[in-house]
Amino acid sequence: MSVNYAILGLLNSRPMSGYDLKKIMQDSLHMYWSGNNNQIYKALVQLRSDDFLTVETHHQDGAPSKKIYHVTDKGRVALDAWICSTPPETPEFKKPFLIQLAGAGRLKPEALEVLVLQYEHQLNTQLKMQQEKRRRANPFPGCTDQEKWIEDMIFDNILTFYQSELEWTRRVLEGLRQKIREE
Amino acid sequence: MSVNYAILGLLNSRPMSGYDLKKIMQDSLHMYWSGNNNQIYKALVQLRSDDFLTVETHHQDGAPSKKIYHVTDKGRVALDAWICSTPPETPEFKKPFLIQLAGAGRLKPEALEVLVLQYEHQLNTQLKMQQEKRRRANPFPGCTDQEKWIEDMIFDNILTFYQSELEWTRRVLEGLRQKIREE
DNA sequence: CATGCCATGTAAGGCGTTACATGATTTC
DNA sequence: GAAATCATGTAACGCCTTACATGGCATG
16 A cells, blocks of 8 residues: 555655646656546545544635645554655566567567667657656755655656666667677 | 566476466566466456466375376467557656656665665575576476576576666765765 | 475456546636 | 646556465375
């Protein structure tokens, strides 16, 4: 149930509404859930019944009223405990492209090259999007130095992921071109 | 439904049973499903009803009888079509550690260091396991050069993933230690 | 004598996804 | 006048996972 703690963590650095959480989760890559309503609102109910959150309803005219969630002391304790006592899991990945590649043993190298070039293009696009996101991301006021640094490191992690995948792609292309020359 | 094509691809390079498929999927990292019975046997039924597979039952005494699946011409055509006409998706990742890190803004750098060191250890273990697997992996006979090369590239991809994650971890540790010194 | 491997399959449940529902305001 | 944004929530479905079921043989 790490979604709950992810949400708790976000609310701990800044109280906000379910809708705000949704937007953040939708365009962050390291929060690997899609950021759908079902999960978020369900999690908020759960966290509230654990007394990890309190709610403050803000009525605004011209827009539906907001529920701003605040983390309680109990919630903060639980969050810290979870962070410190959860043994770090090994990261996982899903690369459907590797499935395609694995089945391509009998394909012509030329056909494979087309595929790999498409993949490279895809990765480049993604990398640029992510870099653009980093440039636009300005830390909200009242954010500590350490929080800024952590956010930076997370961005670094994501960018590194795409960059190393791109480097691998280039190695693959080199190998393929050698195969094509040898034909 | 890329599980089906993953299975089709495996059977294309070598006919085998559901049980064999299960073992392969369980200890391959790039086939990101757990390799559970439910998926595999269901997929085999589907692929057979599509006429992508034929079955050959091998009765063996002293052990339950095997069903060896072979890919049909129709199946091979479908596989190649899928491989060549599926636009490569961007890879995804799940790094629960980043969730922990994201919530650690108010934690002491010393506590964070402990966590990161644990993560580093975890990654090192995983990397060694993977390298060991590669050393033991000997290509089955009748495997083409290109198939061997592809398998190599997939291994390369996986190892690169862990290595670049480890390098990132070291950058994080450096930053953290600087923070500790500055205190 | 218990555990594990071979080998096939089924059942139940959790997590996560898309889509639905509502309703006012702003933007094109 | 259509579509997007703000805002909260529900419903249905599908994928994937664990666990169950069977049963003989081999290993410690």
